[in-house]
Each structure stands twice: as C-alpha cells, then as structure tokens.
Amino acid sequence: MDLYAAVAAALAGRGLELAAPLCVPAYDAAVAEALRLPRLGRAAPLALVVGNTRALWPRFLAARRAEPDPLDRFVEREVAAALADAAPGIARAVRFAHDAPVTVAIQRAAAIAGLAHLSASHLSVHPTYGPWIALRAVIVLDADGLTEAPPPLPPPCVCATGCGPAFAAALAAGVPSGEAELRERWRLWLAVRDACPVGRAHRYGEAQLRYHYTKDPAALG
Numbered sequence: 378m379d380l381y382a383a384v385a386a387a388l389a390g391r392g393l394e395l396a397a398p399l400c401v402p403a404y405d406a407a408v409a410e411a412l413r414l415p416r417l418g419r420a421a422p423l424a425l426v427v428g429n430t431r432a433l434w435p436r437f438l439a440a441r442r443a444e445p446d447p448l449d450r451f452v453e454r455e456v457a458a459a460l461a462d463a464a465p466g467i468a469r470a471v472r473f474a475h476d477a478p479v480t481v482a483i484q485r486a487a488a489i490a491g492l493a494h495l496s497a498s499h500l501s502v503h504p505t506y507g508p509w510i511a512l513r514a515v516i517v518l519d520a521d522g523l524t525e526a527p528p529p530l531p532p533p534c535v536c537a538t539g540c541g542p543a544f545a546a547a548l549a550a551g552v553p554s555g556e557a558e559l560r561e562r563w564r565l566w567l568a569v570r571d572a573c574p575v576g577r578a579h580r581y582g583e584a585q586l587r588y589h590y591t592k593d594p595a596a597l598g
C-alpha cells in the first residue's frame with residue numbers, strides 16, 4: 378500500500394472516513410499568503426484533506442473525555458494516532474479546520490481536491506453525502522504529492538431552487554459574527570443545509586446537529 382492509501386485507511390479506521398489527495402501548489406495559489414500550507418522542503422508534498430460523515434458521532438461519544446471542545450480534541454487525538462500508525466517517522470504538518478485563528482481554507486482545499494463542491498450557500502457538498510459532512514484537517518507529509526489538481530467536480534446542484542431561498546432567509550437575519558450569534562439563529566442555518574436534496578439519507582441525528590450548531594454540552598448526553 379502506498380503512503381497516501383495507508384494514511385487514508387488509518388484515518389478511516391478511526392472515524393475520519395473522507396479523504397482526498399490535495400495538490401498543494403494549486404491550493405496555495407488559491408488562498409491568501411497566511412493560509413498557505415508548509416511544503417516541508419518539497420515543491421509538491423503529499424497532502425490529504427480529511428473529513429467525516431455522521432458515522433463519526435457514535436465513535437466520538439464512546440471515546441469522549443470531559444474537556445472543553447471535546448470533538449475538536451477527539452479529532453486531534455485520532456489524527457495523531459492514525460499518523461503514528463501509518464506514517465511513523467515521517468515529518469508532517471497538520472492544519473485543523475477548528476484552529477483559531479483560521480489556518481486553512483478547508484472548503485477551498487476540499488473543492489480543489491475534488492472531495493466536495495463549494496456551493497453558493499457556502500456549504501461543501503459531497504457527491505454522496507451532500508452537505509452532511511464535516512471537514513477536519515489538512516495533513517502535509519514529507520513525501521512527493523500531486524503536482525496538478527484534478528478537474529473540478531461538476532456542481533451537484535440538481536434542483537430548481539436549491540438552497541437559495543433558505544440562504545437568503547438566513548442572510549436576512551444577518552451573517553453570524555461567530556459561534557455565539559450562530560447559536561441564536563441556528564435553525565435558520567440548519568434550514569440552508571436541509572434545503573439541499575443531495576445526501577438527505579446521511580443527515581446528522583438530532584444530538585449531533587444540536588452539538589455542531591450550538592456546542593451545547595447537553596447534546597452529548
């Protein structure tokens with residue numbers, strides 16, 4: 378198995394089952410300087426965009442510890458463990474989607490890697506799972522990677538109205554300045570995701586939904 382396949386399999390075994398190879402030069406050309414990725418001394422290092430579906434939730438609940446932002450910490454531990462298993466001794470740099478301040482434009486990375494289309498409502502839409510995915514990290518490894526990006530995914534938009542009206546309604550209440558404001562109006566933003574007909578069978582369960590939009594610890598049971 379090559380290094381990419383070994384790392385992707387190790388991540389999938391830990392609940393991070395979405396991955397795609399990322400062409401770092403193409404990503405770097407698309408983002409502001411502060412969001413560029415480390416090259417680890419190579420022109421085009423091996424890089425993966427990593428995400429998950431709702432399948433992560435039961436694994437997370439089973440492994441969760443009492444700590445602030447437990448899902449983010451869980452993701453950090455699982456990525457570290459997968460890399461220790463599948464890429465021991467290989468230099469790496471990891472950029473998490475939850476890093477604050479933001480270190481990676483992960484939706485652009487997912488689009489460039491052909492993992493998920495970036496829709497007009499700012500949701501990343503996977504061909505199978507629709508918008509019911511989370512994007513977690515970009516991993517850069519000290520090995521050779523893609524020098525060219527694959528052709529972009531065709532837009533998966535299959536409906537006439539799409540997410541437009543729900544997005545307009547959410548915008549009318551104002552773009553949340555951050556998580557606190559998102560919490561106040563989260564049902565409006567949930568409606569944007571629910572408007573997408575792609576991947577409806579993969580919608581998150583109620584507790585997972587509530588936690589993602591509100592970070593309400595009560596949703597952890």
Ligand code: B12
Pocket residue numbers: 412473474475479480481482483484485495498499500501502508509510511512513548552553554555556559566569570589590
């Ligand atoms: C900041 C942020 C937000 C802010 C965005 C405010 C803003 N004006 O940028 C707020 C709080 C509004 C927000 C809301 C939500 N977010 Co958000 N967010 C992020 C975060 C942490 C950083 C975005 C960023 O600055 N990127 C860097 C800049 C430079 O990239 P950019 O390409 O120039 O701009 C992107 C974003 O800024 C965003 N954006 C820009 N302008 C606007 C305007 C509006 C109205 C919105 C909603 C977004 C938005 O879209 C751009 C394309 O990627 C990302 C994770 C990440 N590291 O990217 C998650 C992320 C984009 N969010 C995500 C999600 C799921 C949501 C929510 C659905 C709530 C939730 N947590 O479940 C809501 C509603 C979004 C929707 N479209 O329905 C997911 C997307 C997954 C997917 N399938 O699409 C991400 C990838 C996090 C993750 N772990 O998966 N988010």
